[in-house]
Amino acid sequence: MRKSWLSDYIVKRIIYSIIIAWGILTITFILVRVGPNSPADKYLANIAARGGDPAQVTAAVEARYGLDKPIYVQYFNYMGNLFRGNLGWSFSTSMPVSELIKTHWIYSFQLIFLSSLFAAFLGILIGIYSAVKQYTKTDYAFTFLSFIGISIPNFWLGIMLILIFSVKFGLFKTYYDTTLPLFSLDNLKALVLPVITLGTGMLAGYVRYTRSAMLDNLKKAFVTTARAKGLPERTVIGKHVFRNALLPLVTIIMFDLGSIVFGGAYLTEIIFGIPGLGQISFNAIFANDYPVVVAVTLIGTFMVLLVNLSTDISYTYLDPRIRYG
């Protein structure tokens, strides 16, 4: 019975997701294309310095990439290609957009995945410990460190880590090395500083959220009952308190996962020279490379929708009382 309504729900959500993605894609396409800027803008300084005619160059570049056609023609061409699985040609990097994404997604993924893992694992552990040992010196210390972690800007932290651990002590390379094999200890080592940079803020947040959610539940009657029944403290905390505290935490962690893809991860990519999707899309926006902008937005949209769907499904397992109509 449960399987039936859940699969119906998933199908319905997927259909909604496709409609939402189409809407976002269309809005992104229009925003990028109706702006006053042109893909030729990046050339203008050099053209000007060499005595070229900027108007002529703008026209030439736009004609070369079909941007001189009416916007609705460009839109239908783009959508037609998209349905055939063709994401277009990136004119700011001179390669097919699909190939560009295929080459670069892994750099973002490994950074986001490891940072989230690092932040969620440590953050939850410390949060539980802080809640259980409330108002002890350790709790105060973790609280203090959490506020520092939340307040430190990624950009500053990353540069400080480089200066201390790479320049001063020579423990790590100053930048991420794309030549390292993906599944190797060297690659893992190269990701230590970026993961700390991206993960610290999240970790600190998770400590606070976990502590707060745990404390809420620790005061509830079912905890007193569990203790009165003589259950060991470890079972009370792990099975009863933590499981109930997990629901809001999952929401926050999943939300973070969606938001760091194009937010925090981009800054970390910048600092450590990681050529991930954040950098690619940022540069594409400034180059008015709309095939890349639209494709990366599409991926981001699907990721967020997927994360939301996973979150909703996970609720039904964490709290079997939850049902979706």
Place this chain on the structure above:
Amino acid sequence: MTKFGILLALAMVFITSTAGCAKGTTVKNDFIDGESGGDAETLNWILAADATSFSYAGHTVDSLATYDNQLNIQLRCLAKDIEVSADGLVYTVTIGNDLKWSNDSPVTSEDYVYTLKNLMFSDWLNYPYKSLWQEEVDGKTVLVTPQVVNDTTFTITRQTVYPEFVYTIYDLTPYPKYIASNYEGNVEAFTQASEFNNLTYTGNLGPYRFKEWIRNDRFVVERNPEYYLGKDIGAPYFNEYIVKLFSTSATRQAALEAGDITSTGIEPAEVNRFRSMPNIKVYTIPTVGYTLLAYNQRANGWEGLKDKTVRQALSMAINKQTISQAILLGFAEPAYSFIPATSPWYTDEGLAKYGVAPLYDVQKASELLYQEGYGIKDNNGTIKAANKDGSPLHLILAVNTGSKPAEDMAFSIRKDLLKLGIETEIKLVPWATLLRQYVMNAAPDSEQEPGDNNGPEAVSQESWDFILMGFSTDLLAPSGSHVFFTTKGGLNFFGYSNPQVDELFNRVMSKEALDKGARQQMYADLSRVLSDEQPVDFLIFYRANVGFQKNVMGIEPGINMGYNYYMWYFEPVK
């Protein structure tokens, strides 16, 4: 001068070693060049207009010639220097007979002529720099005429004399006809051709061969043992030459300090710290880049800016020493015209050196403004700049965001102008906005497409009085700057017009200038007139600082350090 020469020098800003030192040097290690100017757009260079694309491709294909630090021509693909006919109209180009494409077929003059005629001059490909190969004949724009003479010789014929056209030819780089002809007429196929996007055709034409390009990360070329200039001496001496991109100067400089990269540019504020490091050597070199303050003489600029004396007064109040010493920490020279002191065409005599004592004088500037009717005097005799009706002067200075020195310069100028009593509003705008809303102009109520100079009536979308902007000049062919300063100059966005300047630029690009002595005098006159007229306030010429690991040998600092970088080597371990 040569496209790849200049762009390599600008983008990489390095290099040199002497042939004597390099002989017997063994090939080892990789050279990692840290850059933060953004990635290239394409390796299919004929489609590119950005400097980075040319610099990447330039590692694998030489142009016809370049120049050294003393500005002597250095032959590359040329077998001998270009011969110019006595009437200055026919250029005979002779290429080396040892140049080969990757399929081992020889590079011939047919490839060069094909590249010019069928690619660069074609309508279907839209080569961004086509205008460099055009001339005005009887009021019409026509292209020059290339023609094959034999396998290694071709000619380029003009109908009008332009003495500095030879430097455009030195830039020329060929495409292989045997590949390019397969894509002719189909811009999409040409744009996406794997041979051009992966530089698979380059044969022995460059010191390196393309290996890998990871966008926004690194561009890697590997040693080309067949390189026509290096095979006899074993050059180049690095296994790989890697351009590693950084997004910030802080991380780029940290990488040099930690020894993770071999070379990178150093910010002025960091130069002394890097100089004190035992493993780093910092070279300070002149550049061709300069910054100017354009005075808007169009209808939407302050009316006073049309008055030469007013422009002189403003330039007299802007302190160039503050900019070069306090903002750029001494890594800049005050500029007085578009020709830098490093150019052979520079003449110091007669230059009006505004902004430097004795022509830096705020009191005198105030008096000049008052004399022209743009000032009011209080009871103490103190002059305050004002409009002719006595109202306070509020002017607008536009500058693009993203350049800290440029922003600092803007604030320094505002402070200087405040001493005259002029309130300056600084508008920090993105580069594309600066170009489209402030620089480009069109006649009001017309159907004109906005351009950089749409005639005397044209005005920009946004009103402005000053624009702070970086330009560059060509040391050997400064006549290219006519686009900025002549009445019809394509980039004269500030609306300056002076028949004397127009005539001098016409003469310097005419048969009369084939005589180098005469040309020298014309450039001296141009510099003198422009420094006196102050259509813009030429502020400073930059000096660049480049840091290297100390074991990179043979570096000879100079204006074109990169001219023979294929001879660089690492110091052998003792």
